[in-house]
Amino acid sequence: MRARYTWRAFSRELIFLALAAFFCIPFYLLFSIALKPNSELFTSPLSFPTSPDLGNFSEAWKGQAGVGLGRAMFNSLVITVFTVAILILIGSLCAYALARRPSRLSNALYFMFVLGIIIPFQLGIVPLYVLFRKIDLIGSYLGMITLWVGVSLPVTVFLYTGFIRALPRDYEEAAQVDGAGVLRTYLRVVFPLLRPVTGTVAILTGLFVWNDFFISLIFVSGSDRVTLPVAVYAFVGEYFTQYNLVFAAVTIALLPIMIFFVFAQRQLIRGFTSGVRG
Amino acid sequence: MSGSLTSEKAPLPRPEGRRRLFSRSRVRRRGVRQVPWLLVVPAVVAVLLLRYGATVLGGLYAFTDWNGLGLYPNWIGFDNFRAMFKDEATSGALWHTLQLATMFVVLVNLTGLALALGLRSTLKTRNLLRAIFFLPVVLSELATAYIWQYIFLYDGPLNLFLGFVGLDEWKRAWTADPTWALYTILFVLIWQLSGLTMIIYLAGLQSIPEELEQAAAVDGASAWMRFRRITLPLLAPAITVSVTLTMIFGLRVFDQVIALTGGGPVSSTETLATQVYKQTFVFTRFGYGAAVALFLTVLVAAITLVQAAALRSREYRV
Numbered sequence: 001m002r003a004r005y006t007w008r009a010f011s012r013e014l015i016f017l018a019l020a021a022f023f024c025i026p027f028y029l030l031f032s033i034a035l036k037p038n039s040e041l042f043t044s045p046l047s048f049p050t051s052p053d054l055g056n057f058s059e060a061w062k063g064q065a066g067v068g069l070g071r072a073m074f075n076s077l078v079i080t081v082f083t084v085a086i087l088i089l090i091g092s093l094c095a096y097a098l099a100r101r102p103s104r105l106s107n108a109l110y111f112m113f114v115l116g117i118i119i120p121f122q123l124g125i126v127p128l129y130v131l132f133r134k135i136d137l138i139g140s141y142l143g144m145i146t147l148w149v150g151v152s153l154p155v156t157v158f159l160y161t162g163f164i165r166a167l168p169r170d171y172e173e174a175a176q177v178d179g180a181g182v183l184r185t186y187l188r189v190v191f192p193l194l195r196p197v198t199g200t201v202a203i204l205t206g207l208f209v210w211n212d213f214f215i216s217l218i219f220v221s222g223s224d225r226v227t228l229p230v231a232v233y234a235f236v237g238e239y240f241t242q243y244n245l246v247f248a249a250v251t252i253a254l255l256p257i258m259i260f261f262v263f264a265q266r267q268l269i270r271g272f273t274s275g276v277r278g
Numbered sequence: 279m280s281g282s283l284t285s286e287k288a289p290l291p292r293p294e295g296r297r298r299l300f301s302r303s304r305v306r307r308r309g310v311r312q313v314p315w316l317l318v319v320p321a322v323v324a325v326l327l328l329r330y331g332a333t334v335l336g337g338l339y340a341f342t343d344w345n346g347l348g349l350y351p352n353w354i355g356f357d358n359f360r361a362m363f364k365d366e367a368t369s370g371a372l373w374h375t376l377q378l379a380t381m382f383v384v385l386v387n388l389t390g391l392a393l394a395l396g397l398r399s400t401l402k403t404r405n406l407l408r409a410i411f412f413l414p415v416v417l418s419e420l421a422t423a424y425i426w427q428y429i430f431l432y433d434g435p436l437n438l439f440l441g442f443v444g445l446d447e448w449k450r451a452w453t454a455d456p457t458w459a460l461y462t463i464l465f466v467l468i469w470q471l472s473g474l475t476m477i478i479y480l481a482g483l484q485s486i487p488e489e490l491e492q493a494a495a496v497d498g499a500s501a502w503m504r505f506r507r508i509t510l511p512l513l514a515p516a517i518t519v520s521v522t523l524t525m526i527f528g529l530r531v532f533d534q535v536i537a538l539t540g541g542g543p544v545s546s547t548e549t550l551a552t553q554v555y556k557q558t559f560v561f562t563r564f565g566y567g568a569a570v571a572l573f574l575t576v577l578v579a580a581i582t583l584v585q586a587a588a589l590r591s592r593e594y595r596v
Contacts, residue, residue, distance in 0.1 A: 009400045016396055017403065020410045023469070026425040029435060033428075046435055094321035100313040109322060116329045120530055120578050122554045123571035124332030126339055126564060130346070150328025153321055182311055213420040213533045214551065218559055229420045233536070236424060243428055253421045261416055265409045268416060272474070273481045276519055 030254075034247035041244050056248035064234045067224055069252050072231035075220075078141055079227065080209045083148040084202050087156045090149075091201065092194060095160030096186060100169070110161060116154030121215070124150075129218060139223025147215060152205040159204075159275060163197035164190075196274070203271035210257070228253045333575065339568035346562040358569035367541075368557070368570060371548035375574075378464060378549065379528030386468050386524050387517070390475025395509075397476070398483050408480070412473035419470060423537030426466045427453060430538070456546040459539045463547060466534050471527060475520045482516025483509070518589040522582055529578050550574040 033041070035052040044050075063069045098106045128147065129138070137143030171193065175185045191198075213229040221230045235249045261268060340358055344351035362368045393411055397404045414422060429435050430452035437449040452462050486509060494504050532551040535541060541548040541556070548556075550570060558567025 005400060005402070012396060013401045013403060016401065016407050020407050023410060025435075026422065026429065026469075029429065030425050045433075046438060090320040090324070093317040097313045097315055097317040101315065105315075109318060112322075112330075113325065116325055118526070118579055118582050119329065119333060120526075120571075120575050121329070122530075122551060123336040123568065123575045124329060125336070126554075126558055126568045126571060127335040128328070128332045129559070130564070146328070150324055150332075153325050154329065157321055157325075176311055182313060207416055211416075211418045211420075213418070213536070214555065218555070229418050229533075232418075232421055232424070236537075246424060247428075250421045250424050254417055257416055257418070258413075261409075261413060265412070269408070269412055269477055272412075272415070273477050276474075276478055276481075276523060 030247050030251055033244055034251045036244045038242075038244065041242075056244045057252065060235065060245050060248035060252060063231055063249075064238045065222075067226055067231060067234075069228070069231055069235075069249060071224070072226050072228045073252075073256065075141075075225050076210055076227040079144045079148065080206050082141070082145045083152065083209050084206045086145065086149050087152055087205055088198055088201060091153055091156030092160045092191065092198070093186070095157050095164055096190060098157070098161050099164035099167075110157075113154045113157040113161075117158060121151045125215065125218060132219065139220050139225050141225060144216070144219060144225070144227075147219065148205075148209050151215070152208065156201050156205060159197055159201055160194065163194060167193060199267065200271040200275045203268055204275045207257070336568050337572050337575075339565055340572040341569075342565040344565040346564045351565060354565070358566050359573070361566065362569060362573065367545040367548050368553050370545050371550050371553040371570075372573070374460060374547060375529060375531070375549045375551075375577075378460060378467075378531060379525060381464055382467050382528040382531075383521055383524050385464070386471050387475050387520055389468060389472040390520065391479050391513075393472060393476040394479035394483055395505075398480065408473075408476070411476055414470045415473040417470075419533035420537050422470065423466055423534045426462070426469075427538050430462050453539045454543050456543050459543060459547045463531065463534050463538055466538065467528070467531065470534075471524065475524060478516050478520040478523075479513065482513045486512045514589070514592060518586060521589060522586050525585060526578060526582055529574070529581065550577070 029046075032048045033045070034056055035054070036049040037051065037053040037055065040049055040051075061069050063072065098110050125147075132138050132143050137146070167190075171189050172185050175189045176182075180188065210227075211229065212227070213233065216227040216230045217233065220226050221234070226234065232249050232253045236246050239245045239249075339351070341353060341355060342351035343354045343357070362372075397407050397411075401407065431437075432449070432451040432454075436452065440446065440448050450458065452458050491504050491508055494508055499507070530551050531549050532555070535547055535549055535552050539547040541552050550573065554567055554571045554574065556567075557563045557570055561567075
C-alpha cells in the first residue's frame with residue numbers, strides 16, 4: 001500500500017515545486033531575453049519583454065562567418081544520424097557474437113570494450129588529429145563520423161552484450177531450425193527483440209554526439225561542417241555583448257532537444273536509466 | 279514451435295539452393311549454427327585502431343617535443359612532465375581538476391539523492407518535477423553554460439537580486455573573481471547533472487521493497503534509522519554507479535569552463551581538459567599537450583578503477 005497523501009506530503013510538494021521554479025530561472029531568462037529588442041535589454045533585464053521581438057532569431061539564424069545555424073543544425077543531424085546508425089549496426093552484431101560465444105576470447109574482447117569506456121578520449125584525439133590532417137579528413141562528415149564511432153563503440157557493445165546475454169536463445173534456435181541462416185536469424189528475429197536496448201543506445205550516443213563541443217571544436221571549427229555547439233561558440237565570440245542575440249542563438253541550439261524532450265521525456269529518462277544501470 | 283525444437287536431435291539437412299554466407303561456422307547439436315566470430319571484426323578493428331591504437335600513439339607523443347610540423351619529433355623522455363609541474367597554468371589545472379571533481383562528486387550525489395528521496399512517491403506532480411530536474415542533462419552543456427555566464431555577470435541577474443535584498447557588499451563579477459570563478463563552474467555542473475544522479479537513485483530506490491521499510495516503521499524505527507539502516511545500504515549499487523560516472527564527468531570538465539571563464543581569471547579555472555585543448559591545438563605544442571592528456575588518462579583510469587573497486591567491496595560488507 002502506498003503512503004497516503006498527507007499535509008506533510010502537500011508541503012513537501014510545495015517545496016519541490018518552488019525548487020523546480022528556481023531551477024527553471026535560466027530558461028525563463030533565456031526565452032525572455034532572446035525575445036527582447038535592444039531598447040529593453042538594459043532598461044528591464046529581468047522582466048518579460050513588453051513587445052516581444054522575433055528579430056533576434058532571424059539575426060542569429062544567419063550565424064557567423066557565413067555558416068548559418070540552420071546549416072550547423074543540418075551538420076549536427078547528419079553526423080549524429082550516421083554515427084548512431086553505424087554504431088547500432090556494427091555494435092549489435094559484435095555484441096551478438098560476444099554474448100552467444102561464451103569463451104575466453106569473448107571475455108577478453110568484452111573486457112577490452114569495457115576498458116574503452118573508462119579511458120578518456122582526449123589522449124587519442126591528438127594523433128588522430130595529426131592523421132586526419134594528413135589525409136584531409138579535418139572538417140568533413142566522414143572524419144567526424146569515424147571519430148564518433150570509435151569513441152562510442154565501447155559503451156554500445158557493452159550495453160548490447162549485457163542485454164543479449166539475458167535474452168533466451170529459444171527464438172533464434174527455432175528460426176534456425178526452420179532453416180534461416182545466421183544473418184537472416186539476426187535480422188528477422190534477434191534485432192527486433194533488441195528494440196529496448198537499441199533505443200537506449202540511440203538516445204545515449206545520439207545526445208552525446210549532438211551535444212559534444214570538445215571534439216567538434218578541434219575537428220570542424222572554421223569549416224562549413226561546424227556542428228551546432230561550435231556554431232554557437234563562434235557566434236558568441238562575435239556578439240558576446242549583445243545578449244539578446246546570443247540568447248536567440250542559444251535558444252535555437254537548444255530547441256530541437258527541448259521539443260524532443262517534451263514529446264519523449266519518458267523514453268529519454270527510461271533510456272538513461274537502463275543505460276547507466278547496464 | 280518449441281516442441282519441435284526439443285525433439286530435434288540430428289542436424290537438419292540444409293535446404294538446397296540457398297546461398298550461405300557463413301558456411302564454415304560450426305554446427306551445434308539440434309542443428310543450430312554458432313554465431314560466427316566474423317561479426318565482431320568491424321567493431322573490434324574500429325576500437326583497436328581508433329581507441330587503443332590512437333591512445334598508445336598519443337602516449338608516445340607525450341615523450342617528444344613535437345610542435346605539429348616537423349617530420350621527426352625528438353624523444354625527450356620525461357621533460358614534458360617535469361615542465362608540466364613547473365608550468366603554473368598546467369599544474370594549477372591539475373589541482374583545479376581534482377578540487378572540482380571531488381566537490382562535484384560529493385555535492386551532485388547528495389542533491390541527486392535528496393531529489394530522488396523527495397520525488398520517490400506520494401507527490402502528485404512527481405513526474406513533472408522529475409522531468410524538470412532531468413531536462414538540463416540532455417541539453418548542450420556549452421549552450422546552457424552561456425545562460426549562467428550571463429546570470430553571473432557584474433550587472434547580471436544574480437547581483438541585481440543581491441542588491442534587491444540588500445546584500446550589496448556581496449556583489450562581484452562572479453566568473454572574473456579568482457576565488458569564486460571555480461565555484462561558479464561547480465554550481466553550473468551541479469545544476470546540469472543533478473537530474474542524472476536523481477534518476478540513478480530513483481532506479482535504485484525502485485528495487486527496494488516498500489514492505490521492508492513499512493515493517494521497520496511498524497517496529498518503531500525512526501525515519502533517519504530507516505534511511506541509515508535500510509535504504510542507504512540497499513542503495514549501495516546505485517551509489518557505485520553514480521559516483522563512478524560523476525567522477526568521470528568531473529575529471530573531464532571542459533564546456534562549462536570555456537563558456538563561463540575561458541580558464542581565467544589568471545588561469546584560476548584551467549582544467550586538464552582545457553589545458554589539453556589549449557596546449558595542443560591553440561599553442562600547437564603537440565608533445566606537451568599529449569603529456570597533459572596522458573596524465574589525465576592515467577588519473578581517470580586510476581581513480582575510477584580504485585573507486586569502483588572500493589565501493590563495490592563496500593556493497594557486500596554492509
